[in-house]
Amino acid sequence: VDVGVIDRRHLFPLLFGERLGVQVVPLVHPEGRAAVIGMRQRIGEVAVTASNEIAAHWGAVFLSPNVVETGGTVTDPRFRRRGLAGHLGERLLERLVDMGVRGRMREPVMTHPATQQIALREGATIVGANICATHPIEQVGITDGMTATRGSLAVAYSALTPLTPAIVWIPPAFEPMARAVLTAASDWPRTVGTARRRPECPARSTLTLSFDSGNRLGVIDVTVIGEHLIDELQAALTQTRRAGAEYVSVRLPANQAALATVGAGLHEMRLGYASLIPEFRLPSHDGDAGDILVLQWLADTDVDTSDWVFADESVESLVLGIVEQLREAGDRGLMRQRRAAQRAQLFAPLGD
Numbered sequence: 001v002d003v004g005v006i007d008r009r010h011l012f013p014l015l016f017g018e019r020l021g022v023q024v025v026p027l028v029h030p031e032g033r034a035a036v037i038g039m040r041q042r043i044g045e046v047a048v049t050a051s052n053e054i055a056a057h058w059g060a061v062f063l064s065p066n067v068v069e070t071g072g073t074v075t076d077p078r079f080r081r082r083g084l085a086g087h088l089g090e091r092l093l094e095r096l097v098d099m100g101v102r103g104r105m106r107e108p109v110m111t112h113p114a115t116q117q118i119a120l121r122e123g124a125t126i127v128g129a130n131i132c133a134t135h136p137i138e139q140v141g142i143t144d145g146m147t148a149t150r151g152s153l154a155v156a157y158s159a160l161t162p163l164t165p166a167i168v169w170i171p172p173a174f175e176p177m178a179r180a181v182l183t184a185a186s187d188w189p190r191t192v193g194t195a196r197r198r199p200e201c202p203a204r205s206t207l208t209l210s211f212d213s214g215n216r217l218g219v220i221d222v223t224v225i226g227e228h229l230i231d232e233l234q235a236a237l238t239q240t241r242r243a244g245a246e247y248v249s250v251r252l253p254a255n256q257a258a259l260a261t262v263g264a265g266l267h268e269m270r271l272g273y274a275s276l277i278p279e280f281r282l283p284s285h286d287g288d289a290g291d292i293l294v295l296q297w298l299a300d301t302d303v304d305t306s307d308w309v310f311a312d313e314s315v316e317s318l319v320l321g322i323v324e325q326l327r328e329a330g331d332r333g334l335m336r337q338r339r340a341a342q343r344a345q346l347f348a349p350l351g352d
Contacts, residue, residue, distance in 0.1 A: 059092075067103045069106065124157060157278070167191050169254060172260075174267070199262065205228065221251045225259050229258075
């Protein structure tokens with residue numbers, strides 16, 4: 001079995017197990033590498049037989065110019081137990097480092113501890129969890145048929161190169177979880193800044209909004225924190241909810257000092273902690289290291305955790321703390337609605 005680089009156009013069919021005769025391109029082909037960097041989409045390596053049968057594959061998806069999600073791996077049953085997947089994974093990581101990628105993310109499932117344990121064993125830190133973020137899925141050998149609820153995933157991160165020292169500014173409601181992550185990642189040169197009374201920031205925030213109708217998932221990507229962040233995020237959340245979102249991810253620039261102050265009320269918008277990811281974005285000239293604080297909004301915060309299994313107590317504490325914060329946020333929202341309804345009932349006779 002030989003090893004080479006797969007043309008990205010064949011990646012999705014491969015992941016679904018189709019047998020393909022693929023064209024293998026040289027590993028160090030400069031034009032091909034430049035194209036992948038420019039597209040920032042997918043990259044992968046495959047092991048092929050002399051007759052061009054694919055024996056194994058390991059792929060990565062670019063989440064940003066700096067960070068990839070890895071773990072898209074499959075091996076033909078005929079070629080298992082030969083170490084092919086591990087070999088491909090090592091080669092892929094070497095290529096990613098050569099390309100300047102700073103970090104690697106994985107999303108271990110909650111319904112089985114194996115993928116969590118693999119990530120931890122390989123030096124990753126569990127930095128959070130995306131709760132009910134995907135449509136129901138079928139996990140062969142783990143669950144019997146389709147899951148009854150939306151899928152929840154832990155978030156694991158490992159730096160591929162040493163991190164640049166930086167300060168993160170976290171709103172008070174999310175600071176305990178961020179500190180727990182930084183404690184677990186003891187080799188990260190990160191300190192938590194103290195909220196300033198009058199932080200310098202523009203009036204308007206800069207953000208983009210995207211929506212995945214298949215997963216009913218919205219992503220709000222904030223790149224600049226402005227004084228009116230709360231109002232601007234509320235408008236974006238309203239737009240995604242009207243589109244039918246069941247889950248919304250909000251990415252915030254964690255190195256901007258204004259976040260700790262301007263974002264102090266974000267938890268009142270039913271937003272809960274999701275993850276803290278260093279150097280997700282490219283660093284800027286003003287000292288922004290590119291770290292992001294990710295928050296999440298759920299349409300239904302009554303989360304069923306009965307079939308979740310955790311790699312260890314630290315993972316369990318972080319993940320269940322995230323779920324509890326989301327539940328409390330949902331309860332506060334229901335309480336406010338109930339009070340509004342009661343006030344309307346109380347003052348209704350005054351209109352006669």
